[in-house]
Amino acid sequence: MTAKTFRWKKFFIRTLLVLFTLAIIVFAAFKLSPWPSAMIIRNVFNKGGVSTNDALEKHTPKNITAILDEVYDAADKDAKLDVYYPSSVGTDELLPVIVWIHGGGLISGDKAHIRNYCKILASHGYVTVSIDYSVAPEKKYPTPLKQTAAALAYLQQQAKRLHIDTSSFIIAGDSGGAHIAAQTANIIYNNSYAKLIGITPTLNPSQLAGQLLYCGPYDIDNVSTEGAFGGFMQTVLWAYSGSKNHKENELFKTASIINYINGDYPPSFISAGNGDPLLSHSKALARKLVQINAKVDTLFFPQEMQPVLPHEYQFILDTDAGKTALQQSLRFLNSLQLTSTP
Structure with missing residues (x-):
């Protein structure tokens, strides 16, 4: 050699x-550690969020006033929100407010990803607010719930300037944001649940008129960790709970919102696509609300429907299903009989 x-x-x-x-x-x-997987997922999801928002640009009305990056908690670098309302609103006019909590699997996402969808909702006579919150694994459960409570308190403090009728709040969310929204509603309506998590509600039940819930997970105890989507959920649960075996985390058990709601739960609109891996969660929550005689409106599709509707289908307004979701969401909001205050 x-x-x-x-x-x-x-x-x-x-x-x-x-x-x-x-x-x-x-x-x-x-x-x-959940960090490596979470960072890979975050990169992919954030790119998808930008693309989804860009695709909605052609559907977005032009007569909307936007106030961006309002700080709702000066001590929290993640505590920012965006506000949208019709530019035609009168100086002292107050409108019902939709507070939308963005998705992203609780480990990604940004309020800017739903900017155009919020503008579309605002054009129908609402103040629409998109809030940011801390994602995992940087922050753990129940940090986003505390931040949402802080955002709701801030919006009441700034109500007149932002044209918000504080008697007409609607909580809304998609995917992980729907989970936060569903929990927030229960914190407001269920004192024992609020105490269990250790969060003081910042809205009275009379102020929360209803909620819009799209494509969320509501039964954490029964999340499958098998297969490709199961691997994703394992990362999310590990990152968000702070425990590799989230079932050993006593506080995290309260994340299974379906186990804690009662008949006082607010009117809810629930939807998911027929190809959504989380479809069973939406249907289970709807069934639970029917069982406890809470008001619920749903939009589900035939299982055999083709092409299948993916997770977050409601943001795709180029499809009939996306248009139907928007129309039925607005119909549900109209059924709440919210009125603006001149």
């Missing part, structure tokens, strides 16, 4: 050892 061949062989062996060591480190990182 020549000296040159020996050097190349030695270099090749060293390279293999380095690659093998790196592979072990990466493997261990994925097994010991």
Whole structure:
């Protein structure tokens, strides 16, 4: 063996050892922490959120006033919200307010991702607010619930300036945001649940008129961790709860909102697409609300419907299903008989 061949062989062996060591480190990182998987998912989801918002641009009305990046808690760098309302609103006119909590699997997302959808809702006579909150694994449960309570308190403080009728709040959300919305509603309507989580509600039950819930997870105890989507859910639950086995986390048990609601729960509109991996959660929550005689309106589709409607189908307004979801959401809001205050 020549000296040159020996050097190349030695270099090749060293390279293999380095690659093998790196592979072990990466493997261990994925097994010991939710961070690596969460960061990969976040990158993909955030790109998708930007694309979804961009696709809605052609449906967006132009006569909407936007107030961006309002700080709702000066001590919290993540505590910002955006406000939208019709530019034609009178100086002292107050409108019902839809507070929308964005999705992103609780580990990603941004209020800007639903900017155009909020403008569309606002054009129908609402103040629409999109809030940001801290995502996992940087922050754990129940941080987003505390932040949502803070946002609701801020909106009441700034109600006149933002044209908000404080007697007519609607909580809304998609995906992980729907989960936060559903819990927030229960915190407001259910004192024992609020105490269990340790959050003081910042709205009275009489102020919360109803909620819009799209494509959310509501039964954490029965989330499947099998298959590709199961792997994603395992990452989310680990990151958000702070426990690799989230079922061992006593506080996190309260995240299964379906186990804690009662007949005082507010009127709700619930929907998910027939191809949504979380469809069973929406249907289970709807059934529970029927059982406890709470007011519920739903939009579900035939299982055999083609093409199947994906998770977050409601934001795709180029489809009949997306248009129907918007129309039925507005019909539900109209059924609440909310009126503006001149």
